[in-house]
Amino acid sequence: MRARRGMRLAVTGLAFAGLALTATGCERARSGGAAGPPASVAPTASVTATSSELEGVERYLSAIESELASLTVPSDEDFRAAEDALF
Amino acid sequence: MPAAIVTPRPARTAAAFCLAAALALAAPLTALGATAAPQPWAAQRRARLQERIEEAVRTRELKFDHAERRIGARADSVRDLASTVASAGGDVTGVLNMLTSAEESLQEAASIEADAVYAFRAVPGADDRRIAFAAARETARRAVDELREARQRVLGAAQELRRIAAALRAEQAP
Numbered sequence: 001m002r003a004r005r006g007m008r009l010a011v012t013g014l015a016f017a018g019l020a021l022t023a024t025g026c027e028r029a030r031s032g033g034a035a036g037p038p039a040s041v042a043p044t045a046s047v048t049a050t051s052s053e054l055e056g057v058e059r060y061l062s063a064i065e066s067e068l069a070s071l072t073v074p075s076d077e078d079f080r081a082a083e084d085a086l087f
Numbered sequence: 088m089p090a091a092i093v094t095p096r097p098a099r100t101a102a103a104f105c106l107a108a109a110l111a112l113a114a115p116l117t118a119l120g121a122t123a124a125p126q127p128w129a130a131q132r133r134a135r136l137q138e139r140i141e142e143a144v145r146t147r148e149l150k151f152d153h154a155e156r157r158i159g160a161r162a163d164s165v166r167d168l169a170s171t172v173a174s175a176g177g178d179v180t181g182v183l184n185m186l187t188s189a190e191e192s193l194q195e196a197a198s199i200e201a202d203a204v205y206a207f208r209a210v211p212g213a214d215d216r217r218i219a220f221a222a223a224r225e226t227a228r229r230a231v232d233e234l235r236e237a238r239q240r241v242l243g244a245a246q247e248l249r250r251i252a253a254a255l256r257a258e259q260a261p
Contacts, residue, residue: 005247014114016159021146027161028140033163034098049261050174050175050255050259051256051260052116052251053171053175054171054172054175054255054256054259055256056252057168057171057172057248057249057252058249058252058253059244061165061168061246061248061249061252062166064161064164064165064241064245065242065246065249067157067161068157068158068161068238068241068242068245071158071238071240072150072154072237073150073151073154073169073231073234073235074147074150074151074227074231074234075147075231076224076227076228078143078146078147078148078150078227079140079143079207079224079227081139081142082136082139082140082142082143082207082210082220083220083224084139085135085136086136086210086216086217086220
């Protein structure tokens with residue numbers, strides 16, 4: 001009898017603990033603070049990373065521009081042999 | 088009594104041999120003639136045209152697909168980079184609009200190219216092959232123009248995004 005009562009108490013305790021954890025998780029997710037450094041540290045680190053990231057983006061874009069500028073597209077020459085067979 | 092004309096024995100043997108040889112050769116030659124009857128000139132010409140068009144379509148498809156894939160892949164890359172620039176505070180609305188119209192141009196180019204391929208394949212069976220060929224070539228030109236347009240738009244988007252990124256970096260410099 002006592003064991004059954006203890007078991008019931010344990011289950012109830014676990015349920016409450018679960019509810020409390022879920023509520024905390026929801027609150028953190030809502031405030032956007034679920035991951036990442038504390039707000040006081042983030043700005044400096046973020047600016048440094050973004051600056052170098054932007055530099056990388058510029059380099060990558062430059063390479064894309066070169067590739068697109070030199071990309072060959074089909075031309076009328078593709079059908080020249082067929083045209084010769086026609087006339 | 089007149090002398091009987093008697094063919095000498097070796098001559099008779101030679102004549103029999105020639106006859107046999109002629110018969111033996113005649114049978115395969117007749118069979119060959121039946122299977123490889125010469126095609127009329129017009130049909131030969133049509134077959135040659137069909138063959139060359141198929142060859143041209145194959146080569147063209149390779150080139151077109153390659154260019155289309157590259158432009159599409161680069162549009163995706165620029166879009167990814169735009170999200171990085173946007174997260175750093177850049178306004179990339181114009182860049183995204185350019186990419187959207189580039190993708191529309193790519194789709195349009197692929198659709199026109201499919202029409203061109205269909206038109207080229209129909210040339211050998213057309214009543215006036217020259218007119219049909221000219222029309223197909225004009226459609227193919229429009230497809231390439233649209234492909235070039237897509238390329239220019241992705242290129243413009245990349246240049247614009249690079250300008251935005253450079254301006255943001257200059258703002259962040261100490």
